Amino acid sequence: MDKTNENFSFKKYAWNQFKKNKIALISLYLLLFLVIIALFAPYIANDRPLYCEYEGNTMYPAFADETRKDSIFDENGEFIQILQYDITDWRQLNLSKVIWAPIPYSPNSMDRYNRDYAAPGGKQRYKSPGGEILDIPNRFRHKLGTDGIGRDLASGLIHGTKISLMVGLVSMGIAALIGIILGALAGFFGDNKLKMTRIKYYFTIIGVVLGIFYGFGFRKYEISNGFNDGFASGMWEILISFVLFLIIIILLRLISRIFGISSFNKEIFVPIDTFVSRGIELLNSIPRLILIITISAVVEPSIWIVMVIIGVTGWTRIARFTRAEFLRIRSLEYVQAAQSLGFSSIRTIFKHALPNALAPVFVSIAFGIASAILIESGLSFLGIGVPDDIVTWGNLLNLGRQNLEAWWLILYPGLAIFFTITIYNMIAEASRDALDPKLKS
Amino acid sequence: MLKYVIKRILTFIPMIIAISLIAFIISINAPGDPVERLTKSAGSEGTADEQSGASKKEKQEIRKKLGLDLPIFYINISNLSVSDTLYKIQDRSHKDNIKKLGHKCGNWNVVSEYYKSILTFERKSKKLIAEEILIQMYPEIDSNQNRKKLLNDINETINQIGFEVGSLCETSEANLIDLKLNKIQSFIDSKSYLTHLKTDFEKTKKLRGDLISEATKWKTYIPTILWYGTKNQYHLWLFGNGKDRKGVIRGDFGISYIDSQPISSKIWDKIGISFGLSIISILLAYLVSIPIGIYSAYKKDSKTDRITSLVLFILYSMPSFFVGTVLLLQFANPDNLSWFPVSGIQDPTIFDPEWGFFKKLSHRIPYLILPIITYTYGSFAFLSRIMRIGMIDIVSQDYIRTARAKGLGEKKVILKHALRNSLLPIITVFAAIFPMAIGGSIIIEMIFSIPGMGLEIFTSILNKDYPMIVTVFTLSGFLTMLGYLIADILYAVVDPRISYK
Numbered sequence: 001m002d003k004t005n006e007n008f009s010f011k012k013y014a015w016n017q018f019k020k021n022k023i024a025l026i027s028l029y030l031l032l033f034l035v036i037i038a039l040f041a042p043y044i045a046n047d048r049p050l051y052c053e054y055e056g057n058t059m060y061p062a063f064a065d066e067t068r069k070d071s072i073f074d075e076n077g078e079f080i081q082i083l084q085y086d087i088t089d090w091r092q093l094n095l096s097k098v099i100w101a102p103i104p105y106s107p108n109s110m111d112r113y114n115r116d117y118a119a120p121g122g123k124q125r126y127k128s129p130g131g132e133i134l135d136i137p138n139r140f141r142h143k144l145g146t147d148g149i150g151r152d153l154a155s156g157l158i159h160g161t162k163i164s165l166m167v168g169l170v171s172m173g174i175a176a177l178i179g180i181i182l183g184a185l186a187g188f189f190g191d192n193k194l195k196m197t198r199i200k201y202y203f204t205i206i207g208v209v210l211g212i213f214y215g216f217g218f219r220k221y222e223i224s225n226g227f228n229d230g231f232a233s234g235m236w237e238i239l240i241s242f243v244l245f246l247i248i249i250i251l252l253r254l255i256s257r258i259f260g261i262s263s264f265n266k267e268i269f270v271p272i273d274t275f276v277s278r279g280i281e282l283l284n285s286i287p288r289l290i291l292i293i294t295i296s297a298v299v300e301p302s303i304w305i306v307m308v309i310i311g312v313t314g315w316t317r318i319a320r321f322t323r324a325e326f327l328r329i330r331s332l333e334y335v336q337a338a339q340s341l342g343f344s345s346i347r348t349i350f351k352h353a354l355p356n357a358l359a360p361v362f363v364s365i366a367f368g369i370a371s372a373i374l375i376e377s378g379l380s381f382l383g384i385g386v387p388d389d390i391v392t393w394g395n396l397l398n399l400g401r402q403n404l405e406a407w408w409l410i411l412y413p414g415l416a417i418f419f420t421i422t423i424y425n426m427i428a429e430a431s432r433d434a435l436d437p438k439l440k441s
Numbered sequence: 442m443l444k445y446v447i448k449r450i451l452t453f454i455p456m457i458i459a460i461s462l463i464a465f466i467i468s469i470n471a472p473g474d475p476v477e478r479l480t481k482s483a484g485s486e487g488t489a490d491e492q493s494g495a496s497k498k499e500k501q502e503i504r505k506k507l508g509l510d511l512p513i514f515y516i517n518i519s520n521l522s523v524s525d526t527l528y529k530i531q532d533r534s535h536k537d538n539i540k541k542l543g544h545k546c547g548n549w550n551v552v553s554e555y556y557k558s559i560l561t562f563e564r565k566s567k568k569l570i571a572e573e574i575l576i577q578m579y580p581e582i583d584s585n586q587n588r589k590k591l592l593n594d595i596n597e598t599i600n601q602i603g604f605e606v607g608s609l610c611e612t613s614e615a616n617l618i619d620l621k622l623n624k625i626q627s628f629i630d631s632k633s634y635l636t637h638l639k640t641d642f643e644k645t646k647k648l649r650g651d652l653i654s655e656a657t658k659w660k661t662y663i664p665t666i667l668w669y670g671t672k673n674q675y676h677l678w679l680f681g682n683g684k685d686r687k688g689v690i691r692g693d694f695g696i697s698y699i700d701s702q703p704i705s706s707k708i709w710d711k712i713g714i715s716f717g718l719s720i721i722s723i724l725l726a727y728l729v730s731i732p733i734g735i736y737s738a739y740k741k742d743s744k745t746d747r748i749t750s751l752v753l754f755i756l757y758s759m760p761s762f763f764v765g766t767v768l769l770l771q772f773a774n775p776d777n778l779s780w781f782p783v784s785g786i787q788d789p790t791i792f793d794p795e796w797g798f799f800k801k802l803s804h805r806i807p808y809l810i811l812p813i814i815t816y817t818y819g820s821f822a823f824l825s826r827i828m829r830i831g832m833i834d835i836v837s838q839d840y841i842r843t844a845r846a847k848g849l850g851e852k853k854v855i856l857k858h859a860l861r862n863s864l865l866p867i868i869t870v871f872a873a874i875f876p877m878a879i880g881g882s883i884i885i886e887m888i889f890s891i892p893g894m895g896l897e898i899f900t901s902i903l904n905k906d907y908p909m910i911v912t913v914f915t916l917s918g919f920l921t922m923l924g925y926l927i928a929d930i931l932y933a934v935v936d937p938r939i940s941y942k
Contacts, residue, residue, distance in 0.1 A: 285918060285921045286914070
């Protein structure tokens with residue numbers, strides 16, 4: 001092969017290396033498959049039909065809004081009944097044509113006739129539209145069994161996929177944001193590169209204090225009211241507070257320019273590396289599970305809060321890797337060139353240096369997603385932090401633990417967790433080998 | 442070397458302070474009123490009246506004992522509108538509400554007057570006794586039925602007023618306050634026996650108006666720093682007061698909300714089992730993983746190595762709660778194989794605490810096998826991988842090549858020269874044992890119902906026993922840091938290549 005240096009790209013090389021690892025490639029395809037399941041979960045497992053015809057009306061209930069209400073008229077225009085989509089038992093209607101979802105149950109819908117742990121292969125009952133209780137037809141069989149209150153396991157697993165993937169994505173998204181920014185600043189500036197005039201330094205500190213006071217202390221009732229309304233509006237209030245916080249700091253830094261006294265204008269170093277390193281050390285010295293459990297015991301149970309906590313406690317690894325990369329990169333010629341051209345530090349960091357530091361960060365994010373999913377399922381297994389009405393793999397497994405006869409509640413959710421974690425770990429390991437041949441072991 | 446150790450210990454101290462601060466912040470932000478929890482758990486019997494009368498004094502005592510009548514921290518950054526005496530308000534929900542009112546109005550004097558007037562009104566309205574009113578107002582009533590009806594009526598009114606006034610202390614929404622005030626107004630206007638409350642009520646209403654008219658919102662924009670000195674909750678929590686509270690640094694972690702027992706004695710009772718369990722399983726894991734790691738590093742890239750690596754990798758991804766539950770399902774289940782008991786660590790019908798150590802141990806072995814397997818396999822996979830990587834790194838070093846070059850046998854090279862050095866990274870992992878004894882086994886102990894620390898943490902979370910949770914948090918943070926400290930120092934002692942200048 002005749003490869004010149006011009007055509008050679010690191011990305012291509014890494015991807016070729018990655019492709020050589022067959023198991024990793026399969027894992028990548030499996031992950032894609034999981035993502036598809038998660039995206040289409042409401043159409044794969046739903047107790048509302050995908051399509052049906054009822055008294056001459058064509059409906060697509062699975063695609064409609066859950067709370068939708070329809071008044072049903074027959075062909076002569078006479079009123080029959082009001083269908084409220086989420087509480088109607090569609091199986092009991094006389095549907096002339098119908099296409100059910102592949103798994104005709106929603107994760108939270110309780111099948112009254114198959115309560116008390118109906119086994120996958122065992123006897124299951126069914127109430128026909130005529131009202132008689134029969135042996136279940138194959139179409140409506142709970143293929144993976146049910147739990148104690150008649151919820152379908154297969155449906156729970158399908159919808160649990162969404163939550164698991166989301167936990168990994170959201171929490172590691174937060175962790176990556178914090179970790180990359182802090183790690184980049186610490187690595188790039190170190191302890192003796194970020195210079196500031198003394199007056200600016202002190203004003204920044206005052207700005208941080210005032211920013212916390214006005215941004216968060218002063219707005220604490222707005223924030224807590226926001227969280228009472230819902231997670232999204234709470235986060236919105238926090239975002240507003242954060243912007244306020246930043247504005248106050250910038251304002252004070254601007255004000256500091258007024259002071260022209262020479263003794264104030266002596267330049268001093270900001271030991272940003274020490275701050276970040278101590279922070280990492282502190283967070284590392286608290287066992288993560290204990291920290292997460294403690295915080296989620298104090299706050300209201302919510303899957304979003306669990307994600308945020310996992311993210312906020314999980315950035316240290318990413319920050320460490322980013323910092324190490326930046327320590328290496330900052331002395332390379334192209335970064336020095338960028339600086340001597342007079343580009344601002346921010347531009348040099350995020351535009352020139354960061355893209356070249358992302359490889360090890362990517363690996364630790366992938367490992368981080370695996371451990372985030374592990375932690376979330378562990379928490380919901382313990383029943384801490386995750387509300388009961390959300391069906392996750394972890395709390396399905398816990399239902400199985402409480403009733404060992406229901407082996408299907410142990411095996412299938414457990415395998416689901418195990419496979420997802422393995423997939424992520426495989427991808428992470430293979431990409432580490434591909435991105436950094438030195439680390440290969 | 443000594444300099445390094447001293448420096449290392451010096452960085453240890455601010456970290457401990459930081460951990461204690463985080464723990465304290467979590468503990469004061471825990472929802473609910475600790476005094477309510479403690480008095481409820483004491484569960485004094487008697488009628489509702491007796492209880493509230495007796496427990497008021499009791500509550501005050503507990504509050505004082507817990508230091509809740511003190512300010513929270515040495516300093517407090519707040520705004521001009523907040524008085525430095527706010528912490529003296531005892532009821533937690535009242536305090537939160539007064540803070541909110543203060544934030545809205547900004548004039549502390551008016552807010553506190555308003556609050557006081559509500560309290561006065563509440564006290565007076567509580568003195569109303571239906572029977573006395575009945576005798577005073579309707580002395581001529583003789584028929585029993587009428588009497589009962591009137592009595593009910595009056596009682597109803599008194600209860601209603603009590604409820605409205607009580608909730609008035611916990612509302613800061615303007616329209617809700619007005620709603621409640623109007624309700625009370627209508628009662629006072631319509632019932633003649635309430636006229637003597639009128640002056641107090643008028644005062645409250647006037648102050649309610651002042652809340653709006655004399656609001657000084659600008660005061661809330663100005664930050665102030667209040668200094669309280671050492672008489673604060675954090676100081677008390679950390680150092681004690683020299684009398685009944687000894688403070689965290691002397692091992693006094695407060696009392697549990699569940700049974701009012703001291704936390705430290707509860708932990709002391711439970712920690713032995715968890716510690717024993719983690720020591721046994723970590724030792725087992727080391728025993729298995731070191732040979733495996735050496736072997737697969739030695740035979741690097743052979744078929745055996747690749748298979749063991751894959752198996753270890755899969756084991757590593759297996760969640761412990763899944764493995765534990767499957768083991769339980771398979772081996773401690775009458776439907777499958779009933780080889781091991783399902784839960785606990787002893788059979789209460791046979792077990793005798795008088796037994797000697799070995800008798801106890803042999804009795805407990807069948808109970809401990811499954812938990813130990815669950816405990817061990819994860820760390821075993823992890824350790825083997827570390828061991829293998831470390832070993833591969835060492836084998837490519839110069840001194841190993843030298844050892845080979847001078848004609849040493851392969852066995853001797855590996856076991857004598859390489860092994861000693863490859864054990865170094867494993868020291869760090871050993872540091873993890875300390876915190877594991879306290880918290881790492883929550884899931885395993887919960888699955889197998891082993892009455893150790895893990896299960897204790899689990900139940901205390903379910904029961905929202907915050908002092909326990911916070912204590913575990915503090916201790917495990919402290920122990921992990923101690924573990925790191927010891928590991929670092931050991932490292933420095935063992936490995937002469939590392940210089941800490």
